[in-house]
Amino acid sequence: MPVLKRLLKDIPAVMGFLIIAMIILTAIFAWQVAPLPTEVYGSNILERLQPPSPDHLFGTDALGRDIFSRVLVGTRSALTIALSVVILAMAIGVPMGLYAGYASGWAAELVMRLTDIFLAVPQLILALAVAQILSRGLESAMIALAMTYWPFFARTVFAEVQRTKTSLFVEALEGLGASPLRIAVCHLLPNVAAPIIVRATLGMGFTILTSATLGFLGIGATPPSPDWGLMIAESRQYLPESWWYSTFPGLAILVTVLGFNLLGDGLRDIVDPRLRRSR
Amino acid sequence: MLRFTIRRTLLVIPVLFGLLLLTFCMMHMVPADPAAALAGENASLERIEEIRQLYGFDQSMPMQFWRYLLQVVNGDFGLSLYSHRSIGGDILLRLPATLELTLTALLFGTVGGLSLGTLAAVWHNSWFDHLIRLFTVGGLAIASFWFAIMLQIVFAMNLDWLPLRGRLPTGMTPPATVTGFFLIDSLLAGDLATFAAAMRQIVLPAMTLSLGSLATITRFTRSSILETLQKDFVTYELAAGIPKRRVIFPYALRNSLVSPITQVGLLFGGLISSAVVVEAIFDWPGLGSYLVDAILTSDYMAILAVTLVVGTVYAFVNIVVDLVHSVVDPRVAEEL
Amino acid sequence: MTASSILSCRGLCVSVLSDQGRIGILKGIDLSLQTGHILGIAGESGCGKTTLIRTILGILPRHARIDRGGLLFKDRPVPVSPRGGILRGSLGRCIGFIPQDPYLALNPVFKIGTQMMEILRWNGLPGEAAGTGRLADRKLCREHLIRTLAAVELPDPGEVLERYPHQFSGGQRQRILIASALIARPEVILADEPTTALDVTTQKQILTLLRSLVSEFGISMMFVTHDFGVISELCDDVAVMHAGCVVETGPTRRVIDAPEHPYTRHLIESHPDRGGILLAEDDGAMRPPA
Numbered sequence: 001m002p003v004l005k006r007l008l009k010d011i012p013a014v015m016g017f018l019i020i021a022m023i024i025l026t027a028i029f030a031w032q033v034a035p036l037p038t039e040v041y042g043s044n045i046l047e048r049l050q051p052p053s054p055d056h057l058f059g060t061d062a063l064g065r066d067i068f069s070r071v072l073v074g075t076r077s078a079l080t081i082a083l084s085v086v087i088l089a090m091a092i093g094v095p096m097g098l099y100a101g102y103a104s105g106w107a108a109e110l111v112m113r114l115t116d117i118f119l120a121v122p123q124l125i126l127a128l129a130v131a132q133i134l135s136r137g138l139e140s141a142m143i144a145l146a147m148t149y150w151p152f153f154a155r156t157v158f159a160e161v162q163r164t165k166t167s168l169f170v171e172a173l174e175g176l177g178a179s180p181l182r183i184a185v186c187h188l189l190p191n192v193a194a195p196i197i198v199r200a201t202l203g204m205g206f207t208i209l210t211s212a213t214l215g216f217l218g219i220g221a222t223p224p225s226p227d228w229g230l231m232i233a234e235s236r237q238y239l240p241e242s243w244w245y246s247t248f249p250g251l252a253i254l255v256t257v258l259g260f261n262l263l264g265d266g267l268r269d270i271v272d273p274r275l276r277r278s279r
Numbered sequence: 280m281l282r283f284t285i286r287r288t289l290l291v292i293p294v295l296f297g298l299l300l301l302t303f304c305m306m307h308m309v310p311a312d313p314a315a316a317l318a319g320e321n322a323s324l325e326r327i328e329e330i331r332q333l334y335g336f337d338q339s340m341p342m343q344f345w346r347y348l349l350q351v352v353n354g355d356f357g358l359s360l361y362s363h364r365s366i367g368g369d370i371l372l373r374l375p376a377t378l379e380l381t382l383t384a385l386l387f388g389t390v391g392g393l394s395l396g397t398l399a400a401v402w403h404n405s406w407f408d409h410l411i412r413l414f415t416v417g418g419l420a421i422a423s424f425w426f427a428i429m430l431q432i433v434f435a436m437n438l439d440w441l442p443l444r445g446r447l448p449t450g451m452t453p454p455a456t457v458t459g460f461f462l463i464d465s466l467l468a469g470d471l472a473t474f475a476a477a478m479r480q481i482v483l484p485a486m487t488l489s490l491g492s493l494a495t496i497t498r499f500t501r502s503s504i505l506e507t508l509q510k511d512f513v514t515y516e517l518a519a520g521i522p523k524r525r526v527i528f529p530y531a532l533r534n535s536l537v538s539p540i541t542q543v544g545l546l547f548g549g550l551i552s553s554a555v556v557v558e559a560i561f562d563w564p565g566l567g568s569y570l571v572d573a574i575l576t577s578d579y580m581a582i583l584a585v586t587l588v589v590g591t592v593y594a595f596v597n598i599v600v601d602l603v604h605s606v607v608d609p610r611v612a613e614e615l
Numbered sequence: 616m617t618a619s620s621i622l623s624c625r626g627l628c629v630s631v632l633s634d635q636g637r638i639g640i641l642k643g644i645d646l647s648l649q650t651g652h653i654l655g656i657a658g659e660s661g662c663g664k665t666t667l668i669r670t671i672l673g674i675l676p677r678h679a680r681i682d683r684g685g686l687l688f689k690d691r692p693v694p695v696s697p698r699g700g701i702l703r704g705s706l707g708r709c710i711g712f713i714p715q716d717p718y719l720a721l722n723p724v725f726k727i728g729t730q731m732m733e734i735l736r737w738n739g740l741p742g743e744a745a746g747t748g749r750l751a752d753r754k755l756c757r758e759h760l761i762r763t764l765a766a767v768e769l770p771d772p773g774e775v776l777e778r779y780p781h782q783f784s785g786g787q788r789q790r791i792l793i794a795s796a797l798i799a800r801p802e803v804i805l806a807d808e809p810t811t812a813l814d815v816t817t818q819k820q821i822l823t824l825l826r827s828l829v830s831e832f833g834i835s836m837m838f839v840t841h842d843f844g845v846i847s848e849l850c851d852d853v854a855v856m857h858a859g860c861v862v863e864t865g866p867t868r869r870v871i872d873a874p875e876h877p878y879t880r881h882l883i884e885s886h887p888d889r890g891g892i893l894l895a896e897d898d899g900a901m902r903p904p905a
Contacts, residue, residue, distance in 0.1 A: 124555060
């Protein structure tokens with residue numbers, strides 16, 4: 001496939017892909033790979049706040065749990081949350097974008113104004129407000145995050161549909177009498193698939209960062225969940241002596257988000273050459 | 280220019296109205312009874328009823344919304360469910376602190392970003408360029424709360440170069456309020472000691488906050504300048520005898536500003552978001568830490584008020600960005 | 616009366632590093648611009664005409680290299696540098712440049728006046744030793760710019776200085792560019808297909824303007840073009856380039872009437888207005904097509 005070949009030439013994108021592959025594998029086999037799986041949830045007070053050692057690669061936390069194992073298992077929730085949020089945001093944003101882009105009239109305008117309104121507030125703050133309103137649990141956090149991200153999907157799809165709807169093949173289909181719904185779903189949507197994938201990849205990175213922030217603030221994840229943000233929040237009172245407690249979960253976030261961003265950038269360069277950054 | 284500003288401002292009003300509507304809806308989605316929440320835990324039924332009538336909770340939705348609209352426009356955001364203080368008042372008190380931090384971070388991010396991006400573009404494909412490119416992507420993957428903590432560990436706790444938290448060292452009185460910005464006010468009062476202290480306090484929070492903007496602006500400046508350097512007028516200017524450094528600054532740079540400047544507007548949103556956690560970590564007495572406190576106490580009135588205020592500020596920031604955009608590139612003003 | 620050579624190239628070889636390795640663009644260019652003449656450089660796209668101009672001006676792209684050869688200015692050798700720009704002091708003030716595309720050559724976000732002032736700053740007023748990067752007397756400089764703009768027949772030159780490029784038509788922008796080339800009253804002007812991007816009527820006007828400026832200011836001009844019609848109308852001499860080499864040179868009339876090299880013949884014959892070229896303007900006698 002020509003797309004794959006071009007992607008392979010882009011070294012940062014390949015690195016991103018490898019990172020993500022590694023992360024996904026980690027998530028799937030976390031429980032098998034973790035050296036001390038019992039310590040993910042079970043505490044071991046005798047070993048609390050131990051610095052990194054061959055036994056405990058990332059050290060231990062305040063309850064004596066092996067941080068390395070916890071970080072590995074934390075990958076599962078990080079990815080699951082991110083995936084759920086992105087899918088939910090897509091489910092809301094893509095149809096809205098399709099509709100606003102293809103249909104004309106006040107309803108379409110309204111949809112775009114709606115995206116403007118949701119985009120009027122910075123993402124984290126909106127997520128905090130929505131999560132607060134809904135109740136404090138994990139599901140609320142996920143819904144809140146989806147609420148902040150769907151406008152990005154809507155806008156991406158809207159822009160693409162606007163570009164494509166004036167092209168000849170759409171006119172031909174309309175001339176043949178195909179219903180607008182059919183045109184939108186069977187013909188316009190496949191064309192928009194590529195930018196959606198780009199947006200979804202970048203959205204994964206964004207969600208992981210933001211959900212870690214929510215976890216840090218105590219929204220969404222609750223103890224004893226091995227959520228990366230939550231671990232960093234817990235670590236604060238033991239600084240600066242137990243520096244490993246904050247450092248490694250943060251590095252996990254860094255590497256994961258970096259992977260998604262690199263891949264997303266690479267995909268974006270391929271999908272839309274107009275947006276191509278000089279490399 | 281004036282026409283442009285007015286037109287641009289008018290465009291924003293429907294969005295703000297929609298935002299108002301949104302926060303109003305969210306307020307009424309809360310399962311708890313607002314009157315009971317306001318009255319407090321041990322309030323009698325009569326008291327709750329009193330409050331209900333006082334705040335108009337017994338009226339129809341449209342009426343309530345109208346009341347809400349009027350109140351908001353007058354700056355009345357109601358009382359905090361937790362402290363029972365005027366939310367509007369508290370927001371006003373804390374807003375300058377957040378603005379000072381955010382603008383300092385933005386300044387640092389923009390100036391730093393423009394410089395690093397330009398250098399990276401001019402030294403294209405050098406080791407410096409590769410390092411910068413790594414930074415532009417990596418910088419955006421760093422969680423700001425984590426970065427804040429790392430900086431605290433290194434600079435405040437271990438090296439003891441910079442203070443750990445707060446806007447001023449404990450015990451120091453703030454300068455007389457003119458703008459609410461300690462840095463400016465202390466200079467206006469001629470109080471250099473306070474100025475220096477305030478400077479030291481703002482360094483770590485501002486550095487943390489500026490990370491995202493620095494990375495983004497560096498990236499966009501770099502790619503924009505690389506693109507501009509391919510343009511014909513650059514070749515022409517060189518051919519006409521203008522030395523290369525002068526062609527880059529100011530001639531190529533101004534052409535390259537459109538792309539980074541557009542980012543500044545978009546960045547502001549991220550800055551405000553990050554300010555929430557940064558303020559909480561550094562004990563910075565601004566809107567961000569106010570929001571975090573409100574979250575901890577489930578004070579949804581305060582949360583929604585902050586959301587509304589932030590959305591409005593953000594909208595106006597975007598207007599300013601568009602204005603600057605039109606100054607930098609005169610073709611834009613004619614387009615709108 | 617023998618014309619002397621004001622600018623000449625001796626054996627210039629320029630190559631470029633590409634994905635396929637090092638490719639030669641100019642393969643030993645020998646040509647000579649006579650003082651007070653207009654030398655046409657003719658050839659199709661890709662023959663190296665633009666690279667030649669860039670080499671003289673010292674603005675070659677990154678992966679280009681000057682392998683061999685040199686330049687002579689008034690019969691004295693001049694150091695060449697691929698990216699050094701026109702070397703100040705030696706050739707600096709003596710060469711002006713008119714670019715091809717007036718829609719792209721001017722910086723869109725700066726006023727015309729600012730851009731011309733910048734050129735003046737680095738080239739110096741006529742009579743000054745060299746451009747020093749400082750503008751001694753702004754008023755004097757501004758008057759000079761206005762005079763130069765008037766010389767290219769632009770109405771209301773003072774206003775022109777205050778405007779932005781997008782406020783002018785293609786023909787007007789080209790006049791501005793010609794004026795910019797004249798700022799330092801250079802002795803040589805290199806013109807890279809300055810009329811290609813313009814419509815036919817405007818083309819004629821610009822060509823007429825160029826010819827009058829050449830005689831008014833005593834300039835020697837190297838005029839690059841692929842259009843033999845323009846050459847027959849404007850140029851005293853012509854050098855035909857093909858695939859990086861000069862295949863034929865000589866006075867325009869002679870080359871058109873009796874081309875020696877097959878490529879020259881091909882260029883002349885493929886011109887759409889073949890008949891027009893072969894009818895001389897200044898030479899009254901009509902000759903039948905070759």
